[in-house]
Amino acid sequence: MQKKAVVGIDIGGTNTVYGIVDQKGNYFAEGKIKTRDYANFNDFIEELTIQIRNSISKFNSDASVIGIGVGVPNGNYYNGTVEFAPNLPWKGVISVTKEIKARIGLPVIITNDANAAALGEMIYGAAKKMKDFIVITLGTGLGSGIVVNGKMVYGHDGFAGEIGHTIIFPDGRLCGCGRKGCLETYCSARGLTETYLQNLVESSADISAIDAKYIYERAKQGEQAAISAFNQTGDILGLALANTVAYTSPEAIFLFGGLANAGDLIFIPTRKSFEKNLLNIYKGKVKILPSGLKEGNSAVLGAASLIWNEHL
Amino acid sequence: MQKKAVVGIDIGGTNTVYGIVDQKGNYFAEGKIKTRDYANFNDFIEELTIQIRNSISKFNSDASVIGIGVGVPNGNYYNGTVEFAPNLPWKGVISVTKEIKARIGLPVIITNDANAAALGEMIYGAAKKMKDFIVITLGTGLGSGIVVNGKMVYGHDGFAGEIGHTIIFPDGRLCGCGRKGCLETYCSARGLTETYLQNLVESSADISAIDAKYIYERAKQGEQAAISAFNQTGDILGLALANTVAYTSPEAIFLFGGLANAGDLIFIPTRKSFEKNLLNIYKGKVKILPSGLKEGNSAVLGAASLIWNEHL
Numbered sequence: 001m002q003k004k005a006v007v008g009i010d011i012g013g014t015n016t017v018y019g020i021v022d023q024k025g026n027y028f029a030e031g032k033i034k035t036r037d038y039a040n041f042n043d044f045i046e047e048l049t050i051q052i053r054n055s056i057s058k059f060n061s062d063a064s065v066i067g068i069g070v071g072v073p074n075g076n077y078y079n080g081t082v083e084f085a086p087n088l089p090w091k092g093v094i095s096v097t098k099e100i101k102a103r104i105g106l107p108v109i110i111t112n113d114a115n116a117a118a119l120g121e122m123i124y125g126a127a128k129k130m131k132d133f134i135v136i137t138l139g140t141g142l143g144s145g146i147v148v149n150g151k152m153v154y155g156h157d158g159f160a161g162e163i164g165h166t167i168i169f170p171d172g173r174l175c176g177c178g179r180k181g182c183l184e185t186y187c188s189a190r191g192l193t194e195t196y197l198q199n200l201v202e203s204s205a206d207i208s209a210i211d212a213k214y215i216y217e218r219a220k221q222g223e224q225a226a227i228s229a230f231n232q233t234g235d236i237l238g239l240a241l242a243n244t245v246a247y248t249s250p251e252a253i254f255l256f257g258g259l260a261n262a263g264d265l266i267f268i269p270t271r272k273s274f275e276k277n278l279l280n281i282y283k284g285k286v287k288i289l290p291s292g293l294k295e296g297n298s299a300v301l302g303a304a305s306l307i308w309n310e311h312l
Numbered sequence: 313m314q315k316k317a318v319v320g321i322d323i324g325g326t327n328t329v330y331g332i333v334d335q336k337g338n339y340f341a342e343g344k345i346k347t348r349d350y351a352n353f354n355d356f357i358e359e360l361t362i363q364i365r366n367s368i369s370k371f372n373s374d375a376s377v378i379g380i381g382v383g384v385p386n387g388n389y390y391n392g393t394v395e396f397a398p399n400l401p402w403k404g405v406i407s408v409t410k411e412i413k414a415r416i417g418l419p420v421i422i423t424n425d426a427n428a429a430a431l432g433e434m435i436y437g438a439a440k441k442m443k444d445f446i447v448i449t450l451g452t453g454l455g456s457g458i459v460v461n462g463k464m465v466y467g468h469d470g471f472a473g474e475i476g477h478t479i480i481f482p483d484g485r486l487c488g489c490g491r492k493g494c495l496e497t498y499c500s501a502r503g504l505t506e507t508y509l510q511n512l513v514e515s516s517a518d519i520s521a522i523d524a525k526y527i528y529e530r531a532k533q534g535e536q537a538a539i540s541a542f543n544q545t546g547d548i549l550g551l552a553l554a555n556t557v558a559y560t561s562p563e564a565i566f567l568f569g570g571l572a573n574a575g576d577l578i579f580i581p582t583r584k585s586f587e588k589n590l591l592n593i594y595k596g597k598v599k600i601l602p603s604g605l606k607e608g609n610s611a612v613l614g615a616a617s618l619i620w621n622e623h624l
Contacts, residue, residue: 083593132468146559148467153460155561156444157597165591166555177591243478247458247559249467279477279489281395285469 550585
């Protein structure tokens with residue numbers, strides 16, 4: 001029997017990368033185009049699908065490609081669209097799956113990048129045997145993908161899993177969404193940076209150069225303001241995740257992305273606050289774990305998982 | 313073909329009621345025993361099952377009973393147990409389904425009362441055509457049952473759906489669970505009463521006689537402290553429900569139980585705060601609705617729905 005392969009596409013604000021992969025995560029081909037170079041969506045999708053068709057034709061005899069999965073901010077599983085994505089060059093509602101399908105003729109499934117990360121964790125990562133878990137992506141913002149009973153939670157409109165936009169402090173920090181006190185204004189690279197700047201009494205640093213990476217380096221060097229910023233972020237994240245457990249009672253919550261790579265600096269205060277704030281019946285039962293996926297190809301594998309998930 | 317029937321049992325702190333019902337909610341038989349009269353669980357279950365067996369034998373030729381559903385505080389779907397229920401006479405972990413099955417010989421399914429209410433809404437109530445919805449029970453505390461893609465969310469341990477124990481104000485009111493600021497300390501009959509007492513500058517009322525019903529009557533008479541208590545409760549509930557949408561993105565949220573019967577007094581401020589606090593992508597899409605079940609028999613119908621839900 002011929003081997004099966006899947007195309008995984010990760011559309012980001014800067015770059016769009018794709019890979020053609022098997023069920024174990026081996027790559028048959030990969031490629032990349034610059035999202036920002038295409039002000040017009042049709043030009044973008046034309047170029048992307050030409051490259052993918054070329055990649056497919058080159059190894060066609062080794063495996064048959066059974067579908068295309070797409071991870072993209074504001075991707076809607078039900079409609080096959082990207083809807084009002086603030087960080088992409090194309091405005092309004094874009095029919096992504098329809099346009100790809102018209103050019104490649106394979107089944108196409110789309111979802112947002114955090115949901116793709118959760119599916120990737122289930123197919124390729126550390127959640128392989130889990131049926132109830134949550135992936136939290138800690139990047140510039142905070143994304144989340146919720147899996148219940150082995151199935152991705154999309155909700156009635158395809159937009160479930162926006163834990164980053166639960167209001168954790170009414171009248172708290174102003175969020176990009178226009179409201180105040182959203183979790184992601186505290187627990188994200190941006191949130192960490194704001195907390196750190198508040199902690200700094202005085203500094204000779206160039207403020208515009210301060211980002212999560214800088215704060216990580218300072219914390220590693222023992223700077224109190226930086227260590228405190230991680231602790232404060234973990235305190236709030238642990239509380240929010242304890243609340244999260246009261247919704248779907250997952251077996252584990254995975255932290256993924258830039259901020260999660262800070263390791264103990266973020267995991268220790270998060271776990272401490274999490275256990276402290278958990279309702280009694282959940283205490284000691286729910287793990288907070290690092291992702292089992294490698295940062296480099298996780299987005300492509302997550303997107304590919306959209307197809308594997310429907311075939312397994 | 314013989315008609316099918318199901319036994320629904322609602323075990324409460326004061327009374328345990330049961331009904332034998334068909335799929336449309338028609339009763340073949342019903343009965344009741346006083347939970348509080350049985351300090352010993354075995355005596356309780358012996359008496360209850362004798363009564364149910366008698367009820368079944370009386371109409372046996374009209375319909376065949378296919379199973380028994382049980383709604384009970386702290387009921388665990390997976391284990392068939394009641395675990396550490398603070399308001400029941402029996403302590404520790406009680407094997408409810410096993411004991412009933414041993415005496416009646418039919419399939420038995422158990423869950424907590426809020427989950428049973430959600431299933432009841434789906435089988436008999438206003439959520440018949442919905443796949444994603446949430447039921448909030450506003451009684452002495454705040455319970456919740458979450459349905460995703462047509463299935464009850466039980467979580468990895470059977471205890472999902474404790475929205476009443478999400479911490480809405482860190483360092484807020486002391487909760488019965490031992491933590492502070494849980495949603496149910498504000499949005500429940502008890503929470504409303506505490507808010508009302510805080511609003512009262514002076515009063516000739518007997519404070520020990522003040523309960524949710526009293527506050528409802530005062531609000532109906534136009535008393536500002538009472539109306540404000542409902543508004544404050546709705547403000548907080550609306551915010552919490554807006555956060556809830558960011559998890560599972562339901563089509564509707566049903567309010568059920570004592571406090572929900574206050575009608576506009578609670579629904580108007582809740583809906584107002586809900587829409588105000590919703591993330592943009594959800595605005596105008598999610599309904600807050602009263603339950604479609606009648607208060608009197610809803611708990612029994614909800615329990616019965618546990619069986620119908622597995623047979624439909």
